[in-house]
Amino acid sequence: xxxxxxxxxxxxxxxxxxxxxxxxxxxxxxxxxxxxxxxxxxxxxxxxxxxxxxxxxxxxxxxxxxxxxxxxxxxxxxxxxxxxxxxxxxxxxxxxxxxxxxxxxxxxxxxxxxxxxxxxxxxxxxxxxxxxxxxxxxxxxxxxxxxxxxxxxxxxxxxxxxxxxxxxxxxxxxxxxxxxxxxxxxxxxxxxxxxxxxxxxxxxxxxxxxxxxxxxxxxxxxxxxxxxxxxxxxxxxxxxxxxxxxxxxxxxxxxxxxxxxxxxxxxxxxxxxxxxxxxxxxxxxxxxxxxxxxxxxxx
Amino acid sequence: xxxxxxxxxxxxxxxxxxxxxxxxxxxxxxxxxxxxxxxxxxxxxxxxxxxxxxxxxxxxxxxxxxxxxxxxxxxxxxxxxxxxxxxxxxxxxxxxxxxxxxxxxxxxxxxxxxxxxxxxxxxxxxxxxxxxxxxxxxxxxxxxxxxxxxxxxxxxxxxxxxxxxxxxxxx
Numbered sequence: 187x188x189x190x191x192x193x194x195x196x197x198x199x200x201x202x203x204x205x206x207x208x209x210x211x212x213x214x215x216x217x218x219x220x221x222x223x224x225x226x227x228x229x230x231x232x233x234x235x236x237x238x239x240x241x242x243x244x245x246x247x248x249x250x251x252x253x254x255x256x257x258x259x260x261x262x263x264x265x266x267x268x269x270x271x272x273x274x275x276x277x278x279x280x281x282x283x284x285x286x287x288x289x290x291x292x293x294x295x296x297x298x299x300x301x302x303x304x305x306x307x308x309x310x311x312x313x314x315x316x317x318x319x320x321x322x323x324x325x326x327x328x329x330x331x332x333x334x335x336x337x338x339x340x341x342x343x344x345x346x347x348x349x350x351x352x353x354x355x356x357x358x359x360x361x362x363x364x365x366x367x368x369x370x371x372x373x374x375x376x377x378x379x380x381x382x383x384x385x386x387x388x389x390x391x392x393x394x395x396x397x398x399x400x401x402x403x404x405x406x407x408x409x410x411x412x413x414x415x416x417x418x419x420x421x422x423x424x425x426x427x428x429x430x431x432x433x434x435x436x437x438x439x440x441x442x443x444x445x446x447x448x449x450x451x452x453x454x455x456x457x458x459x460x461x462x463x464x465x466x467x468x469x470x471x472x473x474x475x476x477x478x479x480x481x482x483x484x485x
Numbered sequence: 486x487x488x489x490x491x492x493x494x495x496x497x498x499x500x501x502x503x504x505x506x507x508x509x510x511x512x513x514x515x516x517x518x519x520x521x522x523x524x525x526x527x528x529x530x531x532x533x534x535x536x537x538x539x540x541x542x543x544x545x546x547x548x549x550x551x552x553x554x555x556x557x558x559x560x561x562x563x564x565x566x567x568x569x570x571x572x573x574x575x576x577x578x579x580x581x582x583x584x585x586x587x588x589x590x591x592x593x594x595x596x597x598x599x600x601x602x603x604x605x606x607x608x609x610x611x612x613x614x615x616x617x618x619x620x621x622x623x624x625x626x627x628x629x630x631x632x633x634x635x636x637x638x639x640x641x642x643x644x645x646x647x648x649x650x651x652x653x654x655x656x
Contacts, residue, residue: 196517197508197592199577199637199644204592206506208628217517360632371629372499381498382630395632429631453490465491472491 196220200227201335203359207342210366211352219349223342223356230338233258234330236284236293243330246312247284247296251325254315262318264330264337264436271440272309274455278448279440280309284327293329336394336439339363343435356435363392363435376427377468385429385464392435396442397427431477432461504630505596509578515555515563518580518589524555524563529654538653545646552650561588562655564647568639573597577640579647585656590644 193210194217207223209216235241242261249255257265271279285307287293307326314320339356343363346354353366362371368389372382376397385393428445432438437459445452445463456463456475464473509517515524529552531539536547553565560583567576576594581587 195506195508197506197595198590199592199640203637204595204640206592355629357629359637360630362629362631364629369629371631373631375496375498378498381500383496383498385631393629393631397632427632464494466496471494471496473494474491 192216194220196224198224200224201231201338201358203335205342205359206357207346207354209346209351209354211350215349215351219346219351222345222349223354226341226345227338227358230260230334230341233261234264234334234337236329236331243328246320246322247327249322251322254319254321256317256319259318260337260341262314262320264333265312265314265320267337267436268330268333268440269309269312269314271444271455274458275444275448275451277308278451279332279444281328281330281333282307282309282312282326284329287329288327296327332443333436333440335359336361336392336435336437339392339435339439358435361392361394361435361439363438364388365390373427373429373464373466376466383466383471385431388431391431391433392438393429393431394435394438394442395427395429396446426465426467429464429466430456430461431464432459437461505594506628507594509591509593511565511578511593514565514578514591514593515557517591518563518578519557519559519561522561523558525558527554527556527562527655528552529554531650531654535654539646539649542649542653543642543645545642545649547646552654554655559583562651564650565593566643566647568643570639573639575640575643577643579644581648581651585648585651587644587648590640592640 192213193208195206195208197204197206199205205224205227207220209219209223211219232238233242236243236247238244242257246255246257265281268279268281272281284293288295307322307324311322311324311326312320312328313323335358339358339361340363342356343354343365346356347365351366353364355362355364355369362369366389368387370387371385371393373385373395374397375381375383426446428442430438430441430445432441438461441456441459441461441463444455445465448455452463453474460476462473462475462477464471508514531547531550531552536550539545539547548569555563557563557580562581564579564581565576566579567574574596575592577590577592579587580589
């Protein structure tokens with residue numbers, strides 16, 4: 187197919203969201219590069235899906251304590267990173283929380299998960315063995331929802347680079363990573379999601395945002411949480427947006443959860459991961475950590 | 486280095502109610518999914534009975550009975566469909582292999598809106614710059630929205646409907 191331009195933008199439904207990839211470079215290579223990038227994301231989706239019965243995650247969740255499970259090196263890489271972040275954050279980040287998500291109805295219930303039993307395992311209980319193998323010391327369930335999307339974006343970027351693409355933006359439902367031309371990045375104002383706040387212009391890094399306003403669907407006032415404001419006699423609405431800028435998308439994706447859950451410990455963890463956090467709420471915008479080389483509009 | 490602090494930053498918001506991207510024309514999407522093949526229109530109109538069967542099989546509403554279908558010279562099928570969410574309007578293409586399995590799905594056109602703008606022909610005028618920064622270059626500067634975690638559920642439901650349409654009306 188003859189190509190008129192040297193940049194292409196494509197989007198496909200993957201990872202439970204829409205994944206958009208824009209790439210520029212030698213025209214002849216772009217279709218193959220984009221195809222390889224989408225294929226890389228599909229592979230991560232297959233390996234780390236909670237729902238697909240033959241994924242690595244499902245096989246880990248089906249295994250009894252003390253059974254060794256062989257997994258793909260991609261899954262192993264993500265689990266090792268998750269372990270590192272669990273240790274850095276004193277367990278604030280923990281992938282062995284799928285039993286809670288199942289109990290609360292955020293994930294479909296699997297066999298063996300008691301309706302009322304307290305969470306049994308923690309990240310310490312999933313033993314990472316040499317040779318891409320794992321074993322439960324104490325039976326638990328994992329969900330990589332808070333980290334795999336970012337890793338899939340990183341794998342897509344690797345595929346694009348391997349195909350000699352000059353520059354690209356990969357956007358998996360708002361988890362962004364780019365290289366080449368510097369990119370302006372916006373985030374939605376959590377108070378009024380129809381307003382965009384410019385974060386700055388970035389190159390060769392990743393930006394991920396965690397916020398209530400799109401976790402289910404956009405409503406006029408964000409997501410209602412089961413926490414009551416006694417003065418208003420109403421439930422609290424969560425109106426905060428946490429953005430993390432990091433060298434790679436897996437780090438950015440995972441750190442948004444850490445910043446959200448552990449604002450006190452976050453500065454030290456951000457520094458260790460060479461990342462920056464930007465929080466927007468009704469009081470305004472504040473940042474913390476190591477600013478990436480960028481012309482920050484807001485600075 | 487003293488990094489363990491949160492520092493306040495000024496906020497400059499841009500008001501926008503519409504965000505849109507066109508990825509392909511129909512012909513480009515056809516060539517992306519069936520490179521080098523010839524595609525012939527094979528539009529079909531579902532009978533009420535077929536529409537009901539599709540809805541029963543998928544639990545997804547059949548919004549349009551006119552189905553935009555093309556037959557590829559290699560035996561595959563190209564179906565252009567659209568889904569409407571609360572805030573988004575998505576046109577997408579499904580390529581089917583000759584055996585009816587999914588070959589490829591591509592988003593053709595994506596529009597996001599937070600009001601009545603989607604019905605307004607002048608919707609582009611809804612983009613209003615309210616920042617001290619450089620004026621927005623539309624469709625260039627607002628591609629990278631971090632955290633716009635849109636659900637692909639409508640597209641997933643739409644693909645289910647397309648597969649049922651193939652089984653009931655095309656096969």
